[in-house]
Each structure stands twice: as structure tokens, then as C-alpha cells.
Amino acid sequence: MEMSKNGLALLKSFEGCELTAYQDAVGVWTIGYGWTQPVNGVPIGKGMTITQATADSLLSSGVVRYEKGVTGLVKVAVNQNQFDALVDFAYNLGVNALAGSTLLKKLNSGDFAGAADEFPKWNKAGGRVLNGLVKRRAAERSLFLS
Secondary structure (H helix, E strand, C coil): CCCCHHHHHHHHHHHCCEEEEEECCCCCEEEECCECCCECCECCCCCCECCHHHHHHHHHHHHHHHHHHHHHHCCCCCCHHHHHHHHHHHHHHCHHHHHCCHHHHHHHCCCHHHHHCCHHHCCEECCEECHHHHHHHHHHHHHHCC
């Protein structure tokens, strides 16, 4: 499966797009649509800037990686909205977070309602509840259940 335009719009709405590097809520250097990996082999750091075209390219390649990650982890059939919610979750938190989650265990056992109820638990960064993550997890849960 591939993330739909609706799923991509959700991801973009929560990530936003910053063409100048900034430190996120826990101090990780970030650029574009929440991109934290090196850009053209250069680690992200203070003063780095990219073009909109580069931000779009990083997002496209990044989403493919997370689509593959979700596809490899999910062992039950999911609909497009469920897939989109899971890819957004993995893009924000990482495939490893999804891999080790109760959310995935419940999903793969066929407990879709239980899996949906796990989204809101992932609302912290640096040990603090962040309002943006509360909203994002609620949006993912709502999408997952639709």
C-alpha cells in the first residue's frame, strides 16, 4: 500500500514545513517536514537551509521508507485509513517505536479497537505531554477508526 493524499495531508499538517533547521521539542535538529536525517550526507544543524523542492523530495523518500516499515510489521489486512494512520505514527515516532508497541501487538492479534486505544498513549516527548502530540494522536486514532 501507499499513503493516500488524505494521509499525506494529515502528516504535512502536523509536521509543518520549515526550510531552516530548528531544534524540536527534545532538541533534535530538524528541517523540512520533520526530517531529522542527514541531507545529501550533511547532518542537520544550525543555519542549514533547504529549498521547498528539497523538502518535498525528502518527504517523498521518507514516506516510502515508512510505508515499507509499516507493511513489513502489520500482519493483518488494514484499510487505507488505518494504513495512513500507521504511516503517520511511524513517520513521527519511528518504525522501531511501532515495532515494539502494544498498538502493533493488538493490531496484529485482530484487536483493532484495542489498537486504536493505544494511539493516545504516545503523547510525550522528553517525558512531557505535548499538546501537539495529543492532537496528532487523536487525529491518527480518528483516521484509524474511519
